[in-house]
Amino acid sequence: MTQRTKNFSGMILAWLWAGIPLAWGVSQTAFKAKALFR
Amino acid sequence: MFKFLDREQTVAKPGYNRWLVPPAALSIHLAIGQVYAFSVFNLPMTKLIGISHAAPDDWKLTTLGWIFSLAIVTLGLSAAFGGKWVEKAGPRKAMLASACCFSGGFLVAALGVKLHSILLVYLGYGVLGGVGLGLGYVSPVKTLITWFPDRPGMATGMAIMGFGGGAMIGSPMSVALMDHYKSATSMGVWESFLAMGLIYFAFMLWGVVTVRVPQAGWVPGGFVPSAKPQKLVTSGQVSADNAIRTRQFYCLWMVLFLNVTAGIGVLGQASAMIQEMFKGRITPAAAAGFVGLLSLFNMGGRFLWSSASDYLGRKLTYSIYFALGAVLYAFTPTTGHLGSVGLFVATYAVIMSMYGGGFATIPAYLRDIFGTAQVSAIHGRLLLAWSAAGVAGPVLVNYIREYQVTHGVAPAQSYSSTMYLMAGLLVLGFLSNHLVTEVEHRFHDLATA
Numbered sequence: 001m002t003q004r005t006k007n008f009s010g011m012i013l014a015w016l017w018a019g020i021p022l023a024w025g026v027s028q029t030a031f032k033a034k035a036l037f038r
Numbered sequence: 039m040f041k042f043l044d045r046e047q048t049v050a051k052p053g054y055n056r057w058l059v060p061p062a063a064l065s066i067h068l069a070i071g072q073v074y075a076f077s078v079f080n081l082p083m084t085k086l087i088g089i090s091h092a093a094p095d096d097w098k099l100t101t102l103g104w105i106f107s108l109a110i111v112t113l114g115l116s117a118a119f120g121g122k123w124v125e126k127a128g129p130r131k132a133m134l135a136s137a138c139c140f141s142g143g144f145l146v147a148a149l150g151v152k153l154h155s156i157l158l159v160y161l162g163y164g165v166l167g168g169v170g171l172g173l174g175y176v177s178p179v180k181t182l183i184t185w186f187p188d189r190p191g192m193a194t195g196m197a198i199m200g201f202g203g204g205a206m207i208g209s210p211m212s213v214a215l216m217d218h219y220k221s222a223t224s225m226g227v228w229e230s231f232l233a234m235g236l237i238y239f240a241f242m243l244w245g246v247v248t249v250r251v252p253q254a255g256w257v258p259g260g261f262v263p264s265a266k267p268q269k270l271v272t273s274g275q276v277s278a279d280n281a282i283r284t285r286q287f288y289c290l291w292m293v294l295f296l297n298v299t300a301g302i303g304v305l306g307q308a309s310a311m312i313q314e315m316f317k318g319r320i321t322p323a324a325a326a327g328f329v330g331l332l333s334l335f336n337m338g339g340r341f342l343w344s345s346a347s348d349y350l351g352r353k354l355t356y357s358i359y360f361a362l363g364a365v366l367y368a369f370t371p372t373t374g375h376l377g378s379v380g381l382f383v384a385t386y387a388v389i390m391s392m393y394g395g396g397f398a399t400i401p402a403y404l405r406d407i408f409g410t411a412q413v414s415a416i417h418g419r420l421l422l423a424w425s426a427a428g429v430a431g432p433v434l435v436n437y438i439r440e441y442q443v444t445h446g447v448a449p450a451q452s453y454s455s456t457m458y459l460m461a462g463l464l465v466l467g468f469l470s471n472h473l474v475t476e477v478e479h480r481f482h483d484l485a486t487a
Contacts, residue, residue, distance in 0.1 A: 007055040010248075014061035017244050018200070022068060025206030029334055035327030036383070 045128030050250035056185040056258065058248060063178030063197035065245035066133055069238045070140055070174045071204015073113075076106050076163070078212045082225040086154065089225060097156060105147075105164050107428070112168025114425030117176050121418025122278055124173060129181045129249045136174030137242035143167025144235030151228035163231075174242075175201070175421065179401045180414040181251055188261045191352070191402040195344030198398040202337035211237075270353055270474070274482030276408040278415035284481055286407050287420070289473045293356055294400055295423035295430075296467035300367065300460040301393030302431030307439070307453070308332055308386065314450045315374035315382065328383065335387040336394040343395025344402060352403040353474060359392040360468035367461035371454035397424075407477055411484045434459070 041047060080102045087093040124132040146162025149155075178197050186193035215233055219226030257263065267273060281287050304311075309325040320328070347355035366385050373382040400420065405413045435456050442452040 003051075003053050007053070007058070011055055011058050014058050014244075014248060018061040018064035018068060021207050021241075022064070022200070022203045025203055025208075025210065026334065026337075028210040029206045029330045032330035033327045033334065035321075035323045036325075036331060037327075038324065 043128075043131045043134060045130070045251065048128055048130045048249060048251050049253055050256075052253075054250060054252075056252070059178075059182060059185050059250060060193065060196045062133075062245040062249040063182055064200040066136060066174045066178060066242055067197050067200030068204045068207060069242045070136070070171045071201040072208030072212075072234070072238070073106070073109050073167075073171055074202075074205035075208035075212060076109070078209050079216075079227060079230075082216055082227050083151070086151065086225055086227065089223070095154075101156060105159060108160055108164030109168040109171060110428045111425050112165050113171040113175065114422045114428075116169040116172030117418035117421040118172075119418075120169070120173050121176055121415030122412070124177050124418065125180070125278075125412050125415045129177050129251065130246055132173055132177035133242065133246045133249060136170045136177055137239055137246060138170070139166050140170025140174060140242070141235040141239035143170055144231045144238065148228040148231035148235065151231060172418070172421070176414045176418045178245075178249070179417050180410060181249060183401065183405050183410050183413060184252055184256075186258075187263070188258060189345070189348045190405055191347040191399055192341075192345040194401040195341045195398040198344070198401075199337055199340040199394075201397075202333070202340050202394055206333060206337070208234075270351065270476060271406045272409050272477060272482075274409055274477070274479065275411035275484035276416075276477055276481050277483050278412045278419060280481050280483050281408050281412070281416045282419060284477050286474055286477055287416070289470045290400070290403060290407070291420055291423045292470035293467055293474070294396065294420060295427050296463045296470065297356075297359060297363075297393065297396035298424055298427035299431040299434065300363070300463045300467075301390070301396070302427055303435040303460055304367070304386075304457070305332065305336075305390065305393070306432050307435055307456075311453050312379075312382065315453065316377070316379055317450065319379060328386075331383070332386060332390045335390040339391025339394035340398035343392065344398035347395075347399045347402060352399060352406050353471060355399055356396070356403070356471040357468060359396055360464045360471060363389060363392050364461040364464040364468065367457050367464060370457045374450065374453075403474075407474065409482075409484070 080099060083102050084092050084096055084099055087096045127135075143163045143166040146166055147159045148162075150158030150160075150162050179194055182193040182197055183190045212230060212234070215230035216226040219229035219233075276284070309322075309329050312328050313320050313322065313325045343355060343359075350358070366389050370382065370385050370389075373385055401413065401417050404416050404420065408416050438456050438459065439452050442455060443449060
């Protein structure tokens with residue numbers, strides 16, 4: 001595996017690690033915020 | 039065995055992609071940001087003995103309120119006093135210490151809940167967890183700034199955005215865990231603390247393992263540092279001990295303190311305010327939705343405003359926070375008089391985005407004024423302003439409101455004076471920011487990096 005491939009796959013994994021919980025939290029909050037517009 | 043934690047072991051190899059570093063910082067900030075969601079445990083913790091109702095020996099809400107306050111005060115103190123150690127130890131050791139303290143805090147608090155000892159909960163989540171918060175908050179700052187010399191505002195904004203997002207993860211996760219563990223004999227609180235301690239430790243460990251510092255003298259490809267001196271961007275380096283001897287440090291301290299005091303003050307009463315200003319039109323569920331929307335703007339503002347500061351300059355960005363903020367705070371009561379919910383929500387949303395932006399832009403401002411050499415330690419010392427604002431903001435707002443209501447002012451009207459006072463604080467902030475100038479050469483006591 002080249003350094004470039006390692007970097008790329010590492011970056012995808014790293015952003016998923018932080019991004020998935022954040023996206024889940026944001027979606028939960030956005031869902032709650034929807035009540036304001038009903 | 040612990041050599042792995044040394045700064046030397048974290049130096050990146052040539053060709054390392056710097057975009058791997060922000061997720062490492064995020065994994066710390068997303069975890070410790072949970073502190074803002076701690077209040078979801080308060081109500082269940084008032085029924086630990088009675089389960090379906092509060093028993094006489096159950097803890098009172100006033101007793102429980104101290105857990106959060108202790109954690110925030112300890113955050114400020116540990117960032118202030120531990121900042122120099124963070125500089126010396128490097129990001130990996132500091133992040134691991136943060137993970138151990140923050141998760142350990144949960145575990146000790148779990149024992150405290152199980153044994154029904156409030157002292158253990160205070161010492162656990164409040165003190166030990168608070169140390170984890172302080173060390174974790176400042177640990178990735180310098181690393182990010184050195185990896186992104188071309189966009190320091192954006193880089194630190196990303197991490198500090200994580201702190202805002204942490205509450206959005208912590209709140210629903212806590213509720214889900216308590217629902218899962220709740221039984222006829224338990225509210226599920228200690229079990230949730232135990233689970234969260236372990237989950238957060240594993241989550242933060244990713245940051246510990248993946249964080250890297252650049253090699254000395256590294257600059258990103260294509261980046262040429264400006265040869266021409268930039269206004270308010272120093273080429274010198276000031277130590278943390280020297281920084282606190284400068285007028286600029288105290289001006290920035292006031293900048294952070296006033297921005298946070300005004301923001302925390304109105305954030306705490308947002309739900310009650312919208313319901314009382316628009317009586318009969320806003321239900322409690324809609325008000326909760328409003329608070330959720332503000333959290334999104336608070337988080338988004340951290341990233342967007344601090345990224346914008348890379349182009350606008352730090353001083354101008356704060357001038358916008360304070361000038362536009364003062365106008366919007368003063369305008370909020372008018373939106374209530376006009377009966378426009380949309381305008382009220384939009385005004386509040388912009389205010390909250392600038393409140394978040396104020397937190398996220400400060401590390402880059404410190405780097406501009408004092409250099410990168412000890413920016414984490416200087417940032418840590420400045421964070422005491424946050425602890426002070428955490429006490430001053432709510433006290434100021436609640437006291438003014440109570441005084442007015444007891445003197446016959448209608449609840450809906452009582453918010454007007456609060457908002458005008460907050461606008462006044464922002465005018466003071468504007469002046470403090472105006473006084474920020476370059477640090478005199480005699481304070482440049484460290485070698486230029």
